[in-house]
Every structure is written in C-alpha cells, then in structure tokens.
Amino acid sequence: MTTATDLLPAARGGTGTRTGGRRFGAFRLFGGQSSGGESAAKRVQFASPFLPYLFLAPQLAIIFIFFYWPSVQAIQSSFYLEDPFGFGSTFVGMTNYTDVLKSGEYLGIARFTAVFTALVTFFALSIGLLLAVKADGVIRGNAAYKTLLIWVYAIAPPVAGLIGMMFFDQHIGPIVELARWFGWDIKVGLNYFDTAFSMVVVSVWKQIPYNFIFFLSGLQGIPVSVREAAAIDCSSGFRRFWTVILPLLAPTAFFLLIINVTYALFDTFGAIDVMVKDKAANNPITLVYKVYMDGFRGNDLGGSSAQSVILMLIVFVLTIFQFRFIERRVHYN
Amino acid sequence: MFKKFTLAALTLAFSATSSLAATNITWWHGMAGRNGEVINEVSKKFNEAQSACALTPVSKGTYEEALASGIAAFRSGEQPNILQVFDAGAATIINAKGAVIPAEDLIIKAGHNFDRNAFIDGVRYFYADSEGKFVGMPFNSSAPIMYINDEALKKAGVEAPKTWEEFEAAAPKLKEAGYIPLVQSQLTWQFTENFFSRNNIQFATNNNGYDAVVDTELKVTDPNLVMMFDKLKAWKDEGYFAFYGAGWNDNQKVFEEGKAAFWIGSSGSFGGLQKTAQMPFSATFLPYWGSIKGAGTNSFIGGAALFAMSGKSDEENKCVADFFQFLTSPEIQYFYHKATGYVAITKAAYELAQKDGYYKEKPVAEVGIKQLMLPAGDWSKGYRLGFYPQIREIMEREYGRIFSGETTVKDAFDTIEKEGNELLARFAKTAG
Numbered sequence: 001m002t003t004a005t006d007l008l009p010a011a012r013g014g015t016g017t018r019t020g021g022r023r024f025g026a027f028r029l030f031g032g033q034s035s036g037g038e039s040a041a042k043r044v045q046f047a048s049p050f051l052p053y054l055f056l057a058p059q060l061a062i063i064f065i066f067f068y069w070p071s072v073q074a075i076q077s078s079f080y081l082e083d084p085f086g087f088g089s090t091f092v093g094m095t096n097y098t099d100v101l102k103s104g105e106y107l108g109i110a111r112f113t114a115v116f117t118a119l120v121t122f123f124a125l126s127i128g129l130l131l132a133v134k135a136d137g138v139i140r141g142n143a144a145y146k147t148l149l150i151w152v153y154a155i156a157p158p159v160a161g162l163i164g165m166m167f168f169d170q171h172i173g174p175i176v177e178l179a180r181w182f183g184w185d186i187k188v189g190l191n192y193f194d195t196a197f198s199m200v201v202v203s204v205w206k207q208i209p210y211n212f213i214f215f216l217s218g219l220q221g222i223p224v225s226v227r228e229a230a231a232i233d234c235s236s237g238f239r240r241f242w243t244v245i246l247p248l249l250a251p252t253a254f255f256l257l258i259i260n261v262t263y264a265l266f267d268t269f270g271a272i273d274v275m276v277k278d279k280a281a282n283n284p285i286t287l288v289y290k291v292y293m294d295g296f297r298g299n300d301l302g303g304s305s306a307q308s309v310i311l312m313l314i315v316f317v318l319t320i321f322q323f324r325f326i327e328r329r330v331h332y333n
Numbered sequence: 334m335f336k337k338f339t340l341a342a343l344t345l346a347f348s349a350t351s352s353l354a355a356t357n358i359t360w361w362h363g364m365a366g367r368n369g370e371v372i373n374e375v376s377k378k379f380n381e382a383q384s385a386c387a388l389t390p391v392s393k394g395t396y397e398e399a400l401a402s403g404i405a406a407f408r409s410g411e412q413p414n415i416l417q418v419f420d421a422g423a424a425t426i427i428n429a430k431g432a433v434i435p436a437e438d439l440i441i442k443a444g445h446n447f448d449r450n451a452f453i454d455g456v457r458y459f460y461a462d463s464e465g466k467f468v469g470m471p472f473n474s475s476a477p478i479m480y481i482n483d484e485a486l487k488k489a490g491v492e493a494p495k496t497w498e499e500f501e502a503a504a505p506k507l508k509e510a511g512y513i514p515l516v517q518s519q520l521t522w523q524f525t526e527n528f529f530s531r532n533n534i535q536f537a538t539n540n541n542g543y544d545a546v547v548d549t550e551l552k553v554t555d556p557n558l559v560m561m562f563d564k565l566k567a568w569k570d571e572g573y574f575a576f577y578g579a580g581w582n583d584n585q586k587v588f589e590e591g592k593a594a595f596w597i598g599s600s601g602s603f604g605g606l607q608k609t610a611q612m613p614f615s616a617t618f619l620p621y622w623g624s625i626k627g628a629g630t631n632s633f634i635g636g637a638a639l640f641a642m643s644g645k646s647d648e649e650n651k652c653v654a655d656f657f658q659f660l661t662s663p664e665i666q667y668f669y670h671k672a673t674g675y676v677a678i679t680k681a682a683y684e685l686a687q688k689d690g691y692y693k694e695k696p697v698a699e700v701g702i703k704q705l706m707l708p709a710g711d712w713s714k715g716y717r718l719g720f721y722p723q724i725r726e727i728m729e730r731e732y733g734r735i736f737s738g739e740t741t742v743k744d745a746f747d748t749i750e751k752e753g754n755e756l757l758a759r760f761a762k763t764a765g
Binding site: 081082170189190191280283293296297298300 | 576577726729730731734
C-alpha cells in the first residue's frame with residue numbers, strides 16, 4: 001500500500017509526477033516557498049535546457065487547455081451580458097459583479113458555504129482521524145475492521161448521495177423515523193436547517209473513508225521506535241497522541257485539510273443536487289451550485305461567469321492563506 | 334477467400350449507399366423513462382413510414398439539460414435539427430432571433446398545408462409569436478388538473494369542487510374523515526402561472542411579455558394572487574393543505590398512498606398514477622375562484638415543444654417538416670396520447686380518441702384536453718418571459734419561506750416582483 005507520507009513530498013516539492021490539474025497545480029505554485037528540506041534529493045542535470053520543458057509539455061498542455069483557457073473565457077464573459085445562443089452580447093463592465101455582490105441572496109449563499117465548508121472539513125477530518133487511531137490500535141481482526149471502514153470509499157459518489165438521501169427521505173427515511181422518536185420532525189427540502197443538517201451529514205459520511213485511509217497510512221508510517229520512546233516517557237495515552245503522534249501526522253493532516261476544503265467547496269455538488277432534488281427553493285445551497293443554477297439552468301452566462309470568477313478568487317486567497325500561515329507550522333521529517 | 338472478401342466489400346458498399354440515400358436528422362430531447370421510450374417508438378414509426386429521412390432521437394437528460402446542451406451545441410455549430418424545449422424555456426429560444434426556423438414557415442416551405450385552426454385552442458398561442466404564427470411545434474402538452482381520491486369523498490360525503498370556495502366548504506369534512514384535504518406538486522406552474530390563466534388575470538405587462546422584451550414587468554403582487562396564497566397558508570395552518578417542499582414526488586406520494594383527498598398534478602401524471610395509486614381515483618379541472626369575475630378560462634399549456642434549429646441544409650429542413658407533419662397526424666397523436674398521458678394537440682386526434690371509445694374506458698385521460706379546450710380569455714393564452722427558469726427559482730424559494738414561516742405572503746410577492754423584474758431587465762439587455 002502506498003502511504004500518504006510517500007505521496008506527500010512528491011506533491012509538495014514539485015519534482016514529482018503526480019497528475020491532475022488544479023489541486024496539485026496549486027501545490028506547485030506555492031510549494032517552493034517553504035521547501036527547505038529538499039537538499040537530500042539528487043539534482044538531475046539535463047543535457048539540453050529545452051529537454052525538461054519538453055517533458056513538462058504534455059502536462060502543461062492539459063493544464064492550459066482545461067484550466068487556463070476556460071478561466072480566461074470566464075473572465076472575459078463576466079464583463080458581458082450575452083444572449084445564450086451567442087447572437088448578441090453587450091459590454092456591461094462590472095455590472096455582473098456589482099449585481100451579484102449587492103444581492104442579499106448571494107451573500108446568504110456565501111455565508112452558508114463558509115459554514116458548510118468549515119463543518120464538513122472539521123467533522124470529516126476529526127471522525128476520520130478518530131477511526132484511524134482506533135483501527136490502528138486494534139490487534140485482533142484488524143484487517144476486517146480496516147476493510148469495513150475503507151470499502152465505503154469504493155461506492156460511486158452519486159450512488160452514495162442517493163443512499164444518503166434515502167436515509168433522510170420525508171416518507172421512508174430511517175433517520176427521519178429515528179429523529180421522530182426524539183421529537184424532531186426532520187423535513188429535508190422544506191426546512192432550511194434540516195436540509196443543511198442532512199447535507200452536512202451526507203457530505204461528511206462520504207468523505208470519512210478517504211480521510212481514514214490517509215490517516216491510517218500516516219499512522220503506520222510513524223516508526224515503532226518513536227512510539228516506544230514516547231511510551232517510556234509518558235504514561236498518558238492522550239498526551240502521547242497530542243504531543244508526539246499528532247505532530248508527526250501534521251503533513252498528512254495538512255494535505256487532507258486542503259483536499260477536504262476543496263471537497264466541501266466543489267465536490268459536494270452531487271450530494272447537494274440529489275438532496276434538493278433539482279429544486280433549490282428555500283433550501284441552502286453552496287456557491288458552486290448557484291453558478292450551476294444561473295449558468296446551466298437559467299442560461300445567464302454573464303452572471304454565472306462573474307460568480308465563477310469570484311469563486312476562483314476565493315480559492316486563490318484560501319490557498320495562499322493555507323500555505324503561508326498553516327504550512328509554516330507543519331514539519332516534514 | 335478473395336471472393337468472400339469482395340462479396341463482403343460489395344455488401345458493405347451497398348448498405349452504405351442505401352443509408353447515404355436517406356437524409357439523417359437528429360432530435361435532442363429531455364425525456365427519460367417510459368416517456369423516453371415512447372419517443373424512440375415514435376421515431377421508429379416515422380422511419381418505417383418513409384425512406385427519404387432517417388431520424389435519430391437522443392436523450393439529453395432533463396428539460397434543462399436538453400436546453401443547455403442545445404445552446405452549447407448551437408454555439409459551436411453542432412446543433413441538432415430538432416430540439417425539445419420546455420414551457421419555461423420558450424422565451425430563451427424564441428427571443429434568440431435566428432436560432433430557430435418557425436415551424437409554420439418550415440412546414441409551408443416544404444409544401445405541406447398548415448392550418449392553425451386544426452390545433453386545440455389551449456395549444457395554439459403558447460409557442461407562437463404575437464401574430465399567432467407557430468414558432469415551436471407543440472409536442473408533449475399537459476395541463477394542471479385535480480386528481481380525486483374517490484374513497485375519501487365517499488367517506489366524507491362531499492362532491493369534487495369546481496371552485497376554491499367549494500373546496501373551502503368541503504375541507505373540514507375531509508379533515509374530519511381523516512384525510513389531508515389538499516396537496517399539490519408545483520406551486521409555480523399550478524398556483525401561479527395557471528392561477529393567472531384559470532382566473533383570467535394579467536400576469537405581466539406588454540401583453541404577458543408577447544409584445545416586447547424591453548420593459549416587461551411581472552404583476553405578481555396582484556391582490557387576487559396574494560389572496561390565493563394567504564388562503565393556502567391559512568389552510569395549511571388549519572390542516573386543510575399539506576406542503577412537502579418543492580419536490581414533485583414528495584407531494585404526490587401522500588396522494589398515491591391514499592392519505593390525501595385532492596392532489597393537483599399534471600394530466601401527464603395519469604399514466605404513472607394508474608400503476609402507483611393504491612385507491613380508485615378520478616380527476617377534474619383545476620379549481621378557480623368563483624368570486625373573481627371572468628374566471629374559469631382555459632389553462633396554459635404545460636410540457637414542451639419541438640424547435641427546428643437554423644443553420645441546416647434545405648434537405649434536412651424538409652425532413653424536419655415532414656416529421657412535424659407526421660407527428661401531428663391524428664393516428665400518431667392518438668398513439669402518443671394513449672402511451673404517455675400527454676394530451677392530443679389537434680382536434681382531429683381528439684375526435685379519433687373519442688370515436689375509439691378511449692375516454693369511456695379512461696375518463697381521466699380526457700380531463701386535461703377538456704380543460705385546454707375551455708373558452709380562452711385575454712390572459713389565458715400564454716406568457717413569454719425571459720430568464721423565466723430563474724424567476725421560477727425565486728418563486729420556489731419564497732414559497733418555501735412562506736410555508737416554513739420565514740416570511741409573510743405580502744413580503745414574499747414583493748420580493749418575487751422586485752427580483753423577477755431585475756432579471757427581466759437583465760434579459761432585455763442580452764436580447765438588445
């Protein structure tokens with residue numbers, strides 16, 4: 001099994017060959033600033049100065065075609081009001097932006113997105129970590145435990161969303177029945193808070209196995225000698241975890257933090273779509289779902305482009321923040 | 334060996350030429366499940382009926398997805414010959430001058446006759462321009478009708494209401510008998526758009542948006558509409574009306590299980606309901622208010638229409654015209670009506686179904702078409718509003734807030750009118 005700690009330096013240092021555009025592109029972009037501990041890696045000299053660029057070309061081409069080009073187009077069309085079929089477009093300057101930012105509705109969605117992202121990230125990470133620590137401690141039958149916790153990850157996201165949805169169905173959902181016992185009448189699709197609650201639960205539930213796998217492999221990468229030394233020094237299991245194990249897990253946790261924030265912002269789209277059944281109505285939605293609603297359902301290309309540019313800026317700022325302020329506190333061994 | 338090879342090559346060449354001889358046309362639609370299968374059957378019937386054209390139907394998911402893919406394809410010059418567009422998206426495609434060839438022009442150019450009067454009244458105006466020329470070809474058409482739980486009525490000893498006043502009088506008895514008196518599945522279509530049509534009240538300025546795009550404004554703060562929602566809210570508080578959110582099926586389900594007395598659904602729901610309803614049911618028209626003068630007119634047509642996309646060769650356009658002609662023939666209309674529950678759109682098809690005794694056997698199937706054939710009023714012909722899918726989303730949001738107690742009816746309609754008019758003004762700029 002490839003462990004998370006194997007993957008991390010590669011994703012961070014920029015010499016690795018991990019595929020994928022966006023997330024890892026961001027890693028490269030800012031990774032250089034704090035990559036002091038890389039002297040151990042061998043420097044490779046190329047005969048021709050153009051050769052490395054040639055090797056990079058396929059990946060750069062993919063990033064350019066699927067990321068930069070659409071971004072440039074989105075920025076361009078965010079300044080226009082356009083007939084969807086492309087017959088006429090009027091230059092409107094910043095109107096699309098001011099319309100969106102003045103709208104109380106949009107700001108409400110932004111606020112919900114922030115809370116939703118924080119909750120999903122926090123619970124998915126902490127529950128994943130808890131399960132990993134517990135599963136790591138199990139000696140008898142640990143393979144069965146681990147498999148049971150991991151296999152959920154193999155379920156396709158839409159299927160997982162549908163299963164999650166069924167748990168919360170107004171008429172047949174078992175969780176709804178259970179909550180009724182306690183006097184809570186859950187009405188997904190009707191009550192803002194109830195829908196938000198079920199969205200968070202389903203999104204967290206889907207992400208736990210992923211975090212579990214990485215945390216578990218991170219834990220297994222911690223040398224036995226370190227653990228033994230800690231056990232001799234300190235008798236409290238909780239303190240050992242807090243002062244020794246957790247700092248050693250920090251690189252994994254940091255990597256997962258970024259992945260989980262991106263997950264909550266973008267990849268929860270499917271779960272939300274299933275949850276609101278195609279009709280957002282007065283239910284909470286996230287910013288990316290709003291882009292979809294205005295652009296693909298409402299055919300307002302200018303407005304939804306402006307929204308996606310705003311979203312792009314948010315992710316940009318967030319990534320800078322994470323690498324500037326959080327990664328400083330992370331120590332790679 | 335060589336012989337075999339030549340033979341194979343020859344057969345291939347022949348089959349290739351024979352399929353080359355037919356003009357290929359494509360049809361993108363947004364129907365799934367049984368309704369999608371019926372589209373394949375209709376296409377097969379067309380391909381078997383003639384040899385000059387070969388029609389290929391392609392499902393693009395939902396209505397919204399079909400429209401979005403059609404737009405994306407048009408922008409890159411890869412548009413299909415025929416695109417199915419739903420009622421709320423009609424303004425988007427019709428106002429994009431040059432995106433489509435009006436169905437009427439296409440059919441006449443192909444040498445067929447086109448008689449607007451052959452279509453039933455409720456169908457004639459919705460997809461037409463302000464002069465009445467057919468731009469889209471009405472295809473799957475439906476009307477919002479009221480389904481009735483026969484058992485509930487018998488138990489409570491009440492009659493099916495024609496007006497909301499009659500409903501109000503019957504509701505306490507139904508509640509006493511242990512039923513939820515009323516549920517519905519789409520407040521936008523059934524209680525807003527068709528509130529205006531059934532009660533013959535103006536929905537928007539500029540002749541409901543038909544006459545111009547610029548300065549078209551919603552009139553949803555109309556006191557009658559506000560009254561309707563005040564009533565719904567009061568009914569809900571008294572237990573005469575139950576609301577399960579904006580999802581269609583969550584609301585339909587209580588009726589299927591026999592827990593509700595009346596359900597406002599679509600005439601197109603009939604096919605499915607026959608399989609899922611756990612009790613005997615019948616249907617009647619969507620109620621109106623007896624207190625509103627001139628009310629009781631026909632409802633707007635729901636469902637979707639077919640649009641012939643521009644930028645295609647004359648040969649292909651001829652095939653599209655032939656197909657539209659084929660589609661409106663009484664036999665095909667009757668077949669489609671029976672297979673799906675959508676209404677027949679021509680008078681001849683309606684007569685054929687009557688003559689065949691279909692409505693004696695299935696009286697519910699006739700309710701939708703009869704409601705569309707009711708006398709038309711000034712404001713029951715249709716509406717043409719840009720960015721309308723988004724306006725519907727605003728309505729859904731505000732209606733949800735009304736029933737969860739987050740806002741008042743008055744404030745909700747003020748918000749809908751304000752935000753809706755902002756969208757209409759934006760749309761006017763895109764079309765300009």
